[in-house]
Amino acid sequence: MRRPLLITAALLLGTALGAAWWLGGGQGGDRRDPAGILIPAKPAGSVVMEKPLASGPGTVLTVADPDQGVLSEQGLKDIKAFFASSGSKALLVWHAGALQLELYAPDTQAGDLLDATGLMPAVMVLLTGQALRDGILPGLDTGIATWIPEWAGDDRGRVTVRNLLEGTSGLARPAAPPAGEAISWTLSATLAAEPGSRFAPHRFEAQVLGLVLSRAARVPVADLLSDRLWRPLGARPGQLTAGGTDGAAYLDCCVKATARDWLRPGMLLLDGGVVGGAQLVPTPWIDEMQRPTVFTRHDGWRVRLGWPFEARNGNGARKPFVDGDTIFVSGDEGSRLYVSKGRDLVVLRLGSVVPDWDESALPNLVSRAITTPPAEFRSQNGMKVGKARDLNGQIEMPPITKPPPVPKVTVEPLAPLPGAGNPPQSQ
Numbered sequence: 001m002r003r004p005l006l007i008t009a010a011l012l013l014g015t016a017l018g019a020a021w022w023l024g025g026g027q028g029g030d031r032r033d034p035a036g037i038l039i040p041a042k043p044a045g046s047v048v049m050e051k052p053l054a055s056g057p058g059t060v061l062t063v064a065d066p067d068q069g070v071l072s073e074q075g076l077k078d079i080k081a082f083f084a085s086s087g088s089k090a091l092l093v094w095h096a097g098a099l100q101l102e103l104y105a106p107d108t109q110a111g112d113l114l115d116a117t118g119l120m121p122a123v124m125v126l127l128t129g130q131a132l133r134d135g136i137l138p139g140l141d142t143g144i145a146t147w148i149p150e151w152a153g154d155d156r157g158r159v160t161v162r163n164l165l166e167g168t169s170g171l172a173r174p175a176a177p178p179a180g181e182a183i184s185w186t187l188s189a190t191l192a193a194e195p196g197s198r199f200a201p202h203r204f205e206a207q208v209l210g211l212v213l214s215r216a217a218r219v220p221v222a223d224l225l226s227d228r229l230w231r232p233l234g235a236r237p238g239q240l241t242a243g244g245t246d247g248a249a250y251l252d253c254c255v256k257a258t259a260r261d262w263l264r265p266g267m268l269l270l271d272g273g274v275v276g277g278a279q280l281v282p283t284p285w286i287d288e289m290q291r292p293t294v295f296t297r298h299d300g301w302r303v304r305l306g307w308p309f310e311a312r313n314g315n316g317a318r319k320p321f322v323d324g325d326t327i328f329v330s331g332d333e334g335s336r337l338y339v340s341k342g343r344d345l346v347v348l349r350l351g352s353v354v355p356d357w358d359e360s361a362l363p364n365l366v367s368r369a370i371t372t373p374p375a376e377f378r379s380q381n382g383m384k385v386g387k388a389r390d391l392n393g394q395i396e397m398p399p400i401t402k403p404p405p406v407p408k409v410t411v412e413p414l415a416p417l418p419g420a421g422n423p424p425q426s427q
Contacts, residue, residue, distance in 0.1 A: 049180075051242040051249065053257065054226040059234030059276075061260055064098035071100055075369020079103075082365055088351035089114055090259035093366055094267060095345050104259070105351075113239050113256035114350050118331015120251050121206040122289075122302040123265055125165055127213060127229050129273075129285030136217050137161060144208070147215040150187050159195045164209045165301045166293050167201020170194055171208060173252070182248035186211050199295035201302070203332065207252040214248070222249045232280050233268065235261035259350055266337045266346035269303070269327070290327055303327045304359075317360035322367040323374075328359065338363040343374055 064070060071079075071093070080103065083091045089108050093101040104110060131137045144164070145157025156171065163169040170193035177185035186207055193200075214221040222240055230238065238257030241250040268274075269289075273281035289301040298305050298315040306326030309317065316330070323340035330336060334354065338347040340363070347366050 049242055050239050051222050052226075053222060053238035053240050053255070054230035054235055056231060056236070058236035058261070061094075061263075062098040063102075064096075064100045069371060070095065071369045072371050075365070075371075076101070078365055079369060082362060086349075086351065086354050088349055090348070090350040091362075092259055092263050092348040093345070094263060094270075094347075095343070095370060096372065097344075099260075099263075102259075110260065111258060114259055114262070115254060115256050115333065116262045116331060116335040116350055117251070117253055117255045118203060118333045118335045119262060119265065119329050119337060120255055121201070121203050122329045122337075123225075123229065124206040124209045124213075124251065125289055125302045126265065126268065126273075126281050126285075127225065128161065128165065128209065129281045129289075130228055131213055131216065132285070133282050136213070140165070144212050147212045148187070148208075155195075156189065156191050159191075159208075161209070161212065163195050164205045164212070166199070166295070167205060167299070167302070168196050168199055168295065169205050169208070170196075170198055170200075171205065173202060173204035177250065177253075180243040182207075182243040182250050183211065186248070199293070199299075201299070204252050207250070210249060210251045220247055220249070221251065225249075229280070230261075232278075233261075233264040233275055235264055259348060262335070262337070262350065263346060263348045266329075266339050266348060269339045270341060270344070270346055300327070302329065304330055306360075315359060316357065318358045319360045319364065321360050322364045326363055328363070330359070336362070338366075340367070343367055343370070345370070 079091070079093075079101065083103050088103070089105050091101070091103040092099065102110065108114070128137070132140070140162040141160050143158050143160060145152040145154070148157065151157035159169045159171065170191050171189045172192040174185055174188045174190070189204065189208065192198075210221040213224060217224055219227075220242075222242060236258060238255070238261060240256070241254040242248060243250075268281065269286060272283040273279055273286045274283075289303055290305065291300055292305060293299055293301075297308070298310075304315050304327065306315065306317065306321040306328065307324055309320040311318070321340075323343040323345065325342045326338060326340045328336060328338040332353075334350070334352045336347075336349040336359075339345070345363075345367065347363050349362060
């Protein structure tokens with residue numbers, strides 16, 4: 001009988017001591033607040049948290065009167081059929097200064113935060129244009145080891161901001177990130193090709209660019225995006241994933257906002273960097289984004305060009321774009337953002353990846369559905385300029401019938417630096 005009694009006494013004593021320890025806020029463990037509610041201890045190690053992107057009510061987009069018949073009845077039927085058959089989550093059409101069409105899947109509402117991380121590389125290019133204008137960055141051809149000293153004396157430190165913009169960094173995306181360690185994960189990237197020698201754009205380069213801009217401005221990249229771009233665009237609060245340990249953002253994944261707010265970067269491109277009469281991004285920078293790189297005639301800085309049409313090895317369009325000045329952002333997770341200045345048109349599509357997607361199908365469908373004729377002239381600074389003939393009302397577009405030849409690019413193998421160690425790896 002004594003043994004059971006001893007066990008029971010020990011259990012009671014342990015319970016009493018444990019309760020006193022919890023109530024007293026035992027170091028390293030859970031504690032109770034003044035109301036007696038048990039507060040779990042902070043878990044060991046790092047965590048991931050959702051961080052807001054911008055704040056405030058945002059600005060309301062003008063919605064067109066459907067009775068005006070800007071989109072033809074047959075055109076509407078064709079667009080809705082395309083929307084349903086493509087498994088899209090959202091499809092928005094902005095034309096002539098108003099939202100002409102807004103479609104959502106049955107399980108999606110206008111206020112839902114939708115993932116369109118594939119658009120972030122283009123968004124980061126816009127942010128870089130601001131940083132260059134404001135002197136946060138001294139130039140585009142400085143090695144990023146200036147802001148990432150962890151890569152000093154390392155081949156990765158020779159990557160430039162320009163390489164990150166155009167998609168020639170040679171960096172390879174690391175494996176799945178450790179929870180909460182965005183900076184460590186970013187720094188664990190390896191170099192697969194000589195910087196500047198291989199055109200292979202991917203959205204992880206936006207992650208590295210975010211770290212560069214954050215350190216150059218000495219502001220967390222989420223705050224940088226919110227204060228300098230997202231809020232001035234008039235967007236409502238969005239959401240991104242950040243590390244609970246280092247607070248850095250995962251721009252390579254899980255950036256969410258409403259469909260209407262994902263439309264706004266396209267509107268910024270349409271209007272030459274101007275929002276509400278204010279120059280948010282320099283117009284020359286917007287022009288530069290849309291110039292073909294030396295690597296391919298169909299790609300600028302994170303935007304793809306609709307001209308010239310090439311059935312093979314082109315820009316993914318099976319037919320020529322109805323609006324020859326079309327540019328578009330192509331997210332690898334299925335998002336699309338099409339812009340035509342000549343047609344005064346922005347088309348947003350959000351949804352999963354569609355195999356063998358035809359880049360010309362949706363914008364051509366929308367353009368043909370518009371009943372109003374294209375505006376031939378646009379007044380800007382007191383001068384009339386041809387909208388379909390130029391990109392911003394000042395600089396003529398390059399000829400699209402005889403594009404320059406694409407230069408051959410040789411990928412040179414990397415020679416390891418003497419004494420260089422392995423890149424830092426995530427834990």
